[in-house]
Amino acid sequence: MATKEKQARAEEAMEAAESTGRDPAVLAAAASVGLSLYLFFGRGDRERGAFVGLWPPTILAFASYFRQTEMENEFQRAMGQSEGMRGTVERIIGNQ
Numbered sequence: 001m002a003t004k005e006k007q008a009r010a011e012e013a014m015e016a017a018e019s020t021g022r023d024p025a026v027l028a029a030a031a032s033v034g035l036s037l038y039l040f041f042g043r044g045d046r047e048r049g050a051f052v053g054l055w056p057p058t059i060l061a062f063a064s065y066f067r068q069t070e071m072e073n074e075f076q077r078a079m080g081q082s083e084g085m086r087g088t089v090e091r092i093i094g095n096q
Contacts, residue, residue, distance in 0.1 A: 030056075
């Protein structure tokens with residue numbers, strides 16, 4: 001029983017790893033790292049290379065936020081507590 005459970009977890013982990021590699025946010029972050037290295041070392045534009053090097057954490061943070069928001073909305077719908085667009089906007093404004 002434990003081996004089937006471990007095998008199922010391993011398969012889920014592999015699927016998650018494969019889908020992460022095709023995630024547009026991960027691809028954009030990797031591309032910006034490549035661009036940063038090219039600008040910094042290839043063209044010698046250290047300032048612009050450092051600036052572009054700051055993009056990946058921002059891109060990944062936005063992607064994480066949007067995924068968490070999507071998961072929260074799915075959870076709310078599953079619990080029958082869908083608040084709709086107006087409720088979402090009021091909640092966002094109320095958090096400020």
